[in-house]
Amino acid sequence: MAKWYQLQGAENDVVISTKVAIARNVKGYNFTVRLTDDEKYEIADKIDEILDGKLPGKFVSTPMVEVGRDLQISLAERNLVSPEFVSFSEGRTLVTTEDESLSIMVCEEDHLKIQSLLPGLELEKAYELADTLDTILDEDLQFSFDKKLGYLTQCPTNIGTAMRASVTLQLPALSMRGQIPRLANTVAKLGLILSGAYGEADNPIGSLFQLSNQVTLGISEQAAIENLKSISLSIVEQERAQRIELMNSLKFQDVLWRSYGTLKNARVISFGEFMESMAVVKVGVAAGEIAIKNERLNELIFTMQPATLNVEYGQSLDRQVRDAKRAEKIREVFE
């Protein structure tokens, strides 16, 4: 079955993916820091029981202790779990649908983190998926809620809606033109955070950024999502305008076609080099000069990562072997 990141999404020339995560804690249990492993598994069992047959689409529940290291890291590479979630395995369970678009991290920071992941800009739909699952689970699990403080979370910064919505944006043109610090400042004033998705926070590889809501108390889910959506769309427009500008520069055209040549011809390529070249090629795709579908490029962001490649080949590959396999897969897309 196809994973969510293999499908086409809205505005996918700039927006890679949308994620909505909702933190919840089950009434009658201490927060996660104060739970034994047995209690943590008890919560996971309760979730399994509730989900069994209640929703269309099958959920698979996997205790992290049964998952090998490469797969654990691959889950984090594909944004299905946080790096923190795989920093140790005991007591932790991942519940997910087959396409991985809807999932629950059990006993990460809070008892449940209900998450939905979709390709492109799909905030309303992603919220609806997570919200529906939350409502079903709340009926039986009874999540801790206070009228004034909202949903109660282990860390006091997340109370209220306890919802974090985020959009992953690829912004090569705005990055090249030095616009990111200005943008980060502007969105901060509007209650959002812009930060690097992979690598360094202010200079991430592949110009991949994550835009997310910061405020959880005093703003409804719908208002937070509406706010994030309208600012995302405005950034999408700015990026598109800058991409058109860039294409007027001979210097950039040279970089573009060299990057294209790298992806089309390389026999060995690291994930970092792939991401840098791919970000540049996106500008050529936007201009209609390179005929490759955005969804095929976006999918590679997830599938070309080191541990995810290891999982695909069923073994921990040597770096050089892996870099060769990666180059081979990328050439298939660029044929």
Next chain:
Amino acid sequence: MLCQNCGNAEATTHIKRIVNGEASQIHLCYNCAEHLGYANMFSGFGFNISNMLANFFPEFTRALPSVDISERCPTCGTSFEEVVRSGMMGCADCYSVFYDKLKPSLSRIHGRATHVGKSGAFEVAPVESPKFEDTISKLKSDLQAAVDVQNFELAAKLRDEINALEGGTDNG
């Protein structure tokens, strides 16, 4: 441990991340974490934070004010000192047990806001009896509604009422 970004201040934010197929961790001071956009997120796509005391309870890391930090939550046994040290609550009841002590930190993080949005099917024991703050939050939502329909005369009147009420108390 010193901050890996500036090398000047004590690292208080510890971020786990995945680089080159391996898990690693970086350690940042409060200022660098905030500047780099890590200071106020729960684990989103790639990052997670261990919240150390300086991040959320800076008022308690200096001279501790005259609060009894040894008080414990009867439900989970967590002391307020442990809450401050870890930045984490022990259970849902900790919020009502430590509410007065938490108030300065909560309003620094969240302002004077109260919850709007989805309601849970069940409620824990409510934190304090917020008659006064209910009034203010009602006035605030009326104010927003007035602004939404561009009734600026009413909005100005409500704003004055809110200012008068908020100015009249000192609840952090």
